[in-house]
Amino acid sequence: MSLAIQPIRTSRDLESFIRLPWRLYHDDSNWTPPLLTSERKLFDRTLNPFWKHAEAEHFLARRNGRIVGRISAIVNRTHNELHGEKTGFWGFYECERDAEASLALFRAAEEWMRSRGMERSLGPANPSINDTAGLLIDGFKWPAFVLMTYNPRHYVEQVEAAGYGKAMDLWAYILLHKELVREKIDRVANEVAARAEVTIRNVEMKHFERELRLINEIYNDAWEKNWGFVPMTEDEIRFVAEDMKSIVLPELVYFAYYRGEPVAFSLAVPDINHLLRKCKGRLFPFGWFYFLKFNIRKIPTFRVIALGVRKKYQHLGMGTLFYKRYFDEGLRLGYKAAEMSWILEVNEPMNKPLQNMGGKPYKTYRMYDKRLEVGS
Secondary structure, three states: OOOOEOOOOOOHHHHHHHHHHHOOOOOOOOOOOOOOHHHHHHHHHOOOOOHHHHEEEEEEEOOOEEEEEEEEEEEEEHHHEEEEEEOOEEEEEEEEEOOOHHHHHHHHHHHHHHHHOOEEEEEEEEEEOOEEEEEEEEOOOOOOOOOOOOOOOOOHHHHHHOOOEEEEEEEEEEEHHHOOOHHHHHHHHHHHHHHEEEEEEEOHHHHHHHHHHHHHHHHHHHHOOOOOOOOHHHHHHHHHHHHHHHOOOOHEEEEEEEEEEEEEEEEEEEEOHHHHHOOOOOOOOOOOOHHHHOOOOOEEEEEEEEEEEEEHHHHHOOHHHHHHHHHHHHHHHOOOEEEEEEEEOOOOOHHHHHHHHOOOOEEEEEEEEEEOOOOO
């Protein structure tokens, strides 16, 4: 049977690329369809500011004319300039149980990267590590939380068969209120609050632009030394925030001040995947019904997406203050559980406190890489 790997060239190709997962995951109840409108914006070079400093080629695999897989090859100039690397990224990978097609997709992506001087392939990043990233390698029996990836088990075999090995693992923790160990975190948080002159406030949505600038400043400072970090521009922060604005609850977004200076923030959102699975990726004509009928504050779980402290103040232990605030507020608001994700496996200052309070790394996502040999 004939196999063809072709770059997308038309809007129809792009729509086929975007919609492929709906067919591949048709019988998988753990998959959450993304909103089609958001997916189209992500690939739109005029709307998504990421493409101002990056380029990509998107490939479709067709067997006898039928689409069986897809992959994107990406060069993020900001990443390479910051890290002094020649790294290309692969992302948006989806494929049937077709070993030949899978291998051909990776070869096409890698050849495109080589043609642009890249010496390493890293992924999955969709399209960057600041977006959804990582291949699920453990924890398949649970659906993904909002803005986290999901994939079937056979993707692990396909990626490794293409010659990829572990670059870094990303952990997701689940915290159940009924299993929380509060004593230590409460004690440490109270000690930090007493000695550090720290105050915490909720986000003020009426000052949206001001809050975005503050998040951008703290984010780019706090994560600067993290593995794989790439700073986000104000335009990129705004692009993400505009999509999330409708699901942000002020009671789940905090800023911390040390002696009057803003030094940390934490962002959590309700796990709207509960609703998106019913919408099937569409808000129209019937998707809004689920959002209107099911008040977003009735969702029983939330995800802590980001928690960052400026480097100068990371020794103060302010993360524990945020944790305690989430537990106190979560109980008051009726939440049953929270996911903290994702966290680098080497980030001991984040992992140890979560484990001490009963958090379990119940899912593992992996970033894979491969050296790109010239002429291979």
